Amino acid sequence: MATASLVPTSKIFSVSSKCSASIKARTGVVVASSQQQQQPRRRELLLKSAVAIPAILQLNEAPKSEAREVEVGSYLPPSPSDPSFVLFKAKPSDTPALRAGNVQPYQFVLPPNWKQLRIANILSGNYCQPKCAEPWIEVKFENEKQGKVQVVASPLIRLTNKPNATIEDIGEPEKVIASLGPFVTGNSYDSDELLKTSIEKIGDQTYYKYVLETPFALTGSHNLAKATAKGNTVVLFVVSATEKQWQSSQKTLEAILDSFQL
Secondary structure (H helix, E strand, C coil), X not given: CCCCCXXXXXXXXXXXXXXXXXXXXXXXXXXXXXXXXXXXXXXXXXXXXXXXXXXXXXXXCCCCCCCCCCEHHHCCCECCCCCCCEEEEXXXXXXXXXXXXXXXXXEEEECCCCEECCCCHHHHCCCXXXXXXXXXXXXXXXXXXXEEEEXXXXXXXXXXXXXXCCHHHXXXXXXXXXXXXXXXXXXXXXXXXXXXXXXXXXXXXXXXXXXXXXXXXXXXXXXXXXXXEECCEEEEEEEEECHHHHHHHHHHHHHHHHHCEC
């Protein structure tokens, strides 16, 4: 009778130490090769992301205005009252609020060597027209040696519940600037910073005018402002300067303020 010999399974499945080392080595090479192939791909994806993200941010913050980074004298007409200035007349294509009819067209003069600044959507009111709950910036111009100006618009309801109120309906000049002061200074407002107030009438429109000395303001240590109300909006015109700019350009800045009107 034939007999069969049994072979231990441990011997069938055993692998020599040399073979095991060889397999581990080959496996290491394959993994290393795979990692080396993935690294350039990761770098490529990261580079693409680095390029794409700023482009997306720039797209989201693209201004909805016709701001031009050239001197205004190259495209604005001379002021009829003083040819040494040019006249800026706001039109619907200039701002979201003008397009929505939420702000009445306004105008003012500028020296021809000033430039218009771009305004981000988040500050321009583009996302909330025609029913914005907070103030927004309409337009902004600047000259590094002389100063800067900006038009700020505020919903009338922030200052009064009376529809179509005039600036006089809102209250005295001091009450109006107490509400709008932070938009003049860029941070906070202290009544001690108010040096002078006056009232001006141009046609049927009344304007409150202010002279402020604001040593801690983000906009500058000297600020001039002019406020009026029409429709459902209060419009604030702000002229700002540092001490150095004020010393050399005070009369020019005062002329710019005086020229503002709806």
